Amino acid sequence: MRVPHVIPYQGSKRKLAPQILDYVQYKVKGTIYEPFAGSAAITLAAAASEIGNSYVIGDKFSPLINLWELIINKPDYVTDNYSKIWNAQLDDPKSHFLEIRKKFNDEQDPVQFLYLVARCVKNAIRFNANGEFNQSADNRRLGMKPEKVSKESYAISSILKEKTKVISGDFMQVLKNAGSDDFIYMDPPWQGTSSKKDPRYAYLLDLDELISGLAELNERNIPYLLSFDGTCGNKSYGRELPEFLQLKKVGLNAGRSSQAILLGRDDVTIESLYISPAMTDKNREKAKSREQIKLFS
Numbered sequence: 201m202r203v204p205h206v207i208p209y210q211g212s213k214r215k216l217a218p219q220i221l222d223y224v225q226y227k228v229k230g231t232i233y234e235p236f237a238g239s240a241a242i243t244l245a246a247a248a249s250e251i252g253n254s255y256v257i258g259d260k261f262s263p264l265i266n267l268w269e270l271i272i273n274k275p276d277y278v279t280d281n282y283s284k285i286w287n288a289q290l291d292d293p294k295s296h297f298l299e300i301r302k303k304f305n306d307e308q309d310p311v312q313f314l315y316l317v318a319r320c321v322k323n324a325i326r327f328n329a330n331g332e333f334n335q336s337a338d339n340r341r342l343g344m345k346p347e348k349v350s351k352e353s354y355a356i357s358s359i360l361k362e363k364t365k366v367i368s369g370d371f372m373q374v375l376k377n378a379g380s381d382d383f384i385y386m387d388p389p390w391q392g393t394s395s396k397k398d399p400r401y402a403y404l405l406d407l408d409e410l411i412s413g414l415a416e417l418n419e420r421n422i423p424y425l426l427s428f429d430g431t432c433g434n435k436s437y438g439r440e441l442p443e444f445l446q447l448k449k450v451g452l453n454a455g456r457s458s459q460a461i462l463l464g465r466d467d468v469t470i471e472s473l474y475i476s477p478a479m480t481d482k483n484r485e486k487a488k489s490r491e492q493i494k495l496f497s
């Protein structure tokens with residue numbers, strides 16, 4: 201099964217998606233929600249393997265959500281406009297990037313945003329205190345080719361069109377209609393990276409808000425999985441979540457970090473995945489093999 205992908209987003213869960221979806225042992229009757237969507241890696245993997253019937257892609261950063269709307273419903277528009285922006289850079293890629301960055305900060309155009317993500321350093325979006333995109337270009341490459349953007353956008357549209365709602369807003373707003381037949385995957389921005397002066401992503405995480413949101417989702421008996429903290433070698437990042445949430449924590453092997461590879465070290469990143477009480481109940485109910493029963497007991 202090939203999973204299409206079009207937004208090269210730093211922190212994407214694309215590679216970890218199969219490991220994460222191992223913890224959804226059933227076909228979801230209701231809707232699969234991804235309220236911190238970014239590149240929506242889990243929605244795409246779930247849709248490609250038909251784990252769900254309908255999807256909600258949410259994010260607080262509205263140009264990203266407007267981009268998702270276009271990819272799903274107007275892949276032809278994304279193809280044409282990305283192609284124009286990308287080809288116009290060929291004479292002078294450096295100044296073209298700066299020109300599009302300035303335009304994007306004035307107009308918030310979603311396809312300009314896709315070009316900036318594809319061309320910026322490490323595909324890591326960064327914003328200044330005024331909320332302006334301020335990451336620099338990686339001048340060693342030109343960014344994803346228009347043919348690839350076109351192919352992936354059409355493939356995504358074919359698996360998500362007419363099954364997907366996109367919503368721009370805070371995660372609890374996005375989840376206001378979610379219920380116990382639905383499934384939520386959450387990947388809020390790491391604490392370690394959100395408190396710095398020049399933050400990754402457009403919005404910062406408020407830990408208290410996250411904890412009270414999780415408590416409310418538990419009360420509403422909604423199955424969810426949450427990616428949160430982790431360790432790399434002997435360093436740990438993020439903070440443990442409070443016990444009263446009754447989350448079960450498992451470690452996922454995210455492989456060697458690019459930093460470790462660069463330094464020739466073997467440090468492996470282990471990302472934590474938290475399983476909500478309703479999710480554990482649901483998995484236990486549906487578990488068939490002995491191994492699965494052991495995993496969810």
Ligand SMILES: C[S@@+](CC[C@H](N)C(=O)[O-])C[C@H]1O[C@@H](n2cnc3c(N)ncnc32)[C@H](O)[C@@H]1O
Nearest residue numbers: 212213236237238239241260261370371387403
């Ligand atoms: C770690 S990234 C998610 C990456 C994603 N899992 C992927 O595979 O690409 C976190 C995302 O949460 C969004 N975000 C930050 N605060 C938010 C909030 N309060 N509600 C909804 N989205 C938020 C950011 O704009 C960012 O796109």
